[in-house]
Amino acid sequence: MSNLAKLSGEFIELTSPGPHVLLVExxxxxxxxxxxxxxxxxxxxxxxxxxxxxxxxxFSAGIDCNKKRLSTARIYPRVPERCPFPIIAAIHGVAYELSIDIIAACDIRYAASNAVFSIKEVDVGLAADIGTLARLPKLAGNQSLMHGLAYTTRKFSAQEAKKMGLLSRVVQGGRDKVVKAALDTAKVIAAKSPIVVIGTKMVLQHARDHT
Structure with missing residues (x-):
């Protein structure tokens, strides 16, 4: 993965903790x-x-309201879905606004037990229309709950996020623990046939939105 070293910079760091596994921080x-x-x-x-x-x-307190950033941010949530390989989100601490847009588009979502979520856009004069309002009701299967969270901007815990279907696992501890758990799963997936894993992701995405 030597070609990826040049992509690291001021706001992003790429490392390879195992064969065929990339950690994007x-x-x-x-x-x-x-x-x-x-x-x-x-x-x-x-x-x-x-x-x-x-x-x-x-994890992230939300979106940068700079006009250029806000305009560009509208394509953020589609990027994880367009990637051919699985993306595992390792969430910890505060995860507001754009955080949920991003992680809802990831394939697998783990959170540390200290993670706190909020669909907080209403409080800053925005609708969460970059991805949260489109994806979260499908993940949770509870329209009433989603309306309440979006209108009130109420904070909810990692345990509640797992119960509603946003997360598949809550890891006791903080950032280091959840990143390790995500990497452990990534290494298991990376050992499988990459063609089959890519094909499986394509079928799962198609089945989500089609009969």
Whole structure:
């Protein structure tokens, strides 16, 4: 994965903790995130990506309301879905607004027990129309719950997020624990046939939106 070293920069760090596994650590959601993931998707040696944030107490507090950033952010949630390989989100600490847009598009979602979520866009004069409102009702299967969370911006815990279907696992501890758990799963997936895993992701995505 030597070609990927040049993609690391001020706001992103890429490392390979195991064969065919890439750990993508962000310092913020910024406009080059889309381009980096698209570049990664063309790397034949990558089979699984784990997505995390570098800050121990924060996954992301939300979107940068700069007009250029806001416009570009509208394509963020589609990027994980376009990647041919699975993306595992390792969530910890505060995960507000755009965090949910991003992680809802990932294939697998783990959270540390200290994670706190909020669909907080209403409080800053926005609708969560970048991905949360489209994906979360399908994941949770509870329209009433989603309406309540979106209208009130109520915070909810990792345990509640798992119960509603946003998460598949809650890991006791903080950032390091959840990243390790996500990497362990990534290494298991990376050992499988990459063609079969890619095909499985395509079928699962198609089945979600089609009869």
């Amino acid at each position: 962000l310092a913020r959601f910024w406009f080059k995130y889309c381009r980096v993931l698209e570049d990664i998707s063309r790397e034949p040696d990558v089979r699984v990506v784990v997505l995390a944030f570098v800050f121990p107490k924060l």
